Amino acid sequence: MNAWQSKMTDIVDAHVHMGPSAEEAVALDIQKAIGVDKTVLVSIQNPANGSGLPQSLYMKARHPDRFYVFAGLNHGEKLSEGRVRTPSLVEQLEGFVAMGCDGIKMIEGKPTSRQMMDIPVTDPYFADYWARVEELGTPIVWHVNDPEEFWNPELLPAWARKQGWGYGPNDVKKEQLYAEVDEVLARHPKLRIVFAHFYFLSADLPRAARFFDAHPTVHFDLTPGVEMLYNMSRNPDATRAFFLKYADRIVFGTDIMSRNTIEEAIFRAGIVFRWLESEDTFRVPKGADFLLGQPEDGIVHGLALPDEVLTKIYRGNITRLAGDAPRPLDVGRAIAECTRIGAIAQGMSNTPAEDTEAVLVARKLEALA
């Protein structure tokens, strides 16, 4: 069976990437095709080309009850060594909240981010920001780390190598990244964080349990990383017990991108739905997107979770963090933000601001207002 649909309703997909605003119709078609009611757009900024956040703001403006926006930080000033100016991280955070963003997306903690900007999250650069996020209670979807096999050239999957996700002796180590998060959480124990991809602890559920017990305000999302499903399928009984015990801490997400085809999106979401809901033993279908690898890579054992647990994973936990409905967008503030992002991109890359996604979105938002 290929097109596996959920039996549940009112599902929130808490981890989706929006491409250019021109993909608006596709993003809506995907939402409908996979049977999801609301979507969290996790919006990593690319300061050099002005994309990432603007198109998510556009979706929120156009479809206010359908899209939450978790905004990524703009590190243009650090990345350009001061050539361009960006507001402080606290000012950025406060601006996002004021314009109606629902949370923050971070990828500072993925080894590739560290290759681009070698500033640990424990650095003074982040200090005031962490304090203010904790104070405001703003939820964060945070990608920290990567699967352990990405540090081992012999085990690195081909699809990961293609993305440049293989790490060597000069890269930050997995345990170092965990230690930095531990230090941030020790300083700011009330941070409300959803760690993406099960925090890459799917091969070690006892450790995941210790982490949850030590940090009552953190959560994990279930976005593949297909290795997550294979790891947790090795001992389905232990996995099921973990999911029942920590049902309040687990959040559904797919990592769908609006550039995926509808078929790829259906496969991607369907794999997670089928894993959570059925008792089936199955493989990734042929035709799934390349980041899910090949059918022969592994076997998934369904968890057959009860409806009350599914309800928490599909909706309850993320809406407790981000609200029952997306916050309304202040279009005027969004236009100003997109214009500023476009100017930063121009300063960093010499692309005229008018040619960036940011300014394109600003123009589209002006036409709506």
Ligand SMILES: [Zn+2]
């Ligand atoms: Zn993602």
